[in-house]
Amino acid sequence: MWETEININDIKEIRVKTTAYLGVGAINKINDILSTLKTMNIDKVLIMSGKNSYKSTGAWEHVKNALESNSIKYVLYDKVTPNPNVIQVDEATELGKQFGAKAVIGIGGGSPIDAAKSAAILLEYTDKNATELYEYKFTPEKAVPIIAINLTHGTGTEVDRFAVTTIEEKGFKPAIAYDCIYPLYAIDDPALMTSLPKKQTLYVSIDAINHVIEAATTKISNPLDVLLAKETIRLIVKYLPKAIENPNDLEARYYLSYASMIAGTSFDNGLLHFTHALEHPLSGIKPNLTHGLGLAILLPAIIKQIYSAKPNTLADILAPMVEGLEGNPSEGNKASEGIKDWLHSVGVTETLSDVGFVENDIEKLTNLVFDTPSLGLLISVAPVDGTKDIVKQIYADSF
Structure with missing residues (x-):
């Protein structure tokens, strides 16, 4: 089969709406990505993740080192749960607003990345909240830049325009789909996924x-x-x-x-x-x-x-x-x-x-x-x- 002729250690650049880096060691591309953000005058970012995997996979060390080497300051929200809810998105957004974040980095599976996409919209629409976003009370046309560092192989959210968040009090789990939340860059590094249960x-x-x-x-x-x-x-x-x-x-x-x-x-x-x-x-x-x-x-x-x-x-x-x-x-x-x-x-x-x-x-x-x-x-x-x-x-x- 053709798969045997692919060098999985050769990092491929795959262009859809998002520029995605696929391959063993792709996490090393984070330095180039953050260098590009710096040229866009982005010097502060909000990072969103779950509690553990961003560290246990080794992704965080690469990201932290790249942030420091590019003189980009960050604030971390690491409370995203599976099936994230609007409360988490609002908390992270408020943290990002107070910090002055100009971009969002999601590290994890679909939940942190979807939550990061949601916060990226709300950092532009500072008078709105996540419930209004997911109840379609407004139609966003812009979001701050999003970087997706994917730690699972299932959702595809790192290269698409979708996000999902739960409004638990109503039992609602709506989806949104807007062009403004295509991640600017995505990383799919299989070496970060070997610890998946x-x-x-x-x-x-x-x-x-x-x-x-x-x-x-x-x-x-x-x-x-x-x-x-x-x-x-x-x-x-x-x-x-x-x-x-x-x-x-x-x-x-x-x-x-x-x-x-x-x-x-x-x-x-x-x-x-x-x-x-x-x-x-x-x-x-x-x-x-x-x-x-x-x-x-x-x-x-x-x-x-x-x-x-x-x-x-x-x-x-x-x-x-x-x-x-x-x-x-x-x-x-x-x-x-x-x-x-x-x-x-x-x-x-x-x-x-x-x-x-x-x-x-x-x-x-x-x-x-x-x-x-x-x-x-x-x-x-x-x-x-x-x-x-x-x-x-x-x-x-x-x-």
């Missing part, structure tokens, strides 16, 4: 799989979405078991990182539909539920519902996961069971009841799908009509 390795990779399955089957999908979906799924099916078996396998981490990146580009074009629209209420209600696990639980039931609308596309892109699909609209059950078998093969067997939901929750979850800002847009581009009955059936089939 097994379950997180699984869940972030499943997130990327869902990104492309959805993006390739929306009403606005384009040929690039399908191309990227095929490659994303092929790479993850091939390299995820290797990363699980040997977390230090840099080749596996490299291709999982690349797969995540191109998956981010895929749904940046084709958008998302059922799986993300229905998962956001799950982790909106239960912030401790890992996003990728919620997606995995829902995926087989969603494949069952949408297969007849996109049988040839799904047969093609799912081929590495499910053998023998021919693109016959009647194969929905076979595809659904095949996806479930593949998930079981990598160790993901949970159902909604296993993560604490009961069937009486279906009505509340369904209402959140239709009441949460932004999720209606996702439902509207699904390949089949996103009725309440179909949403309820997907939830019911996921128990």
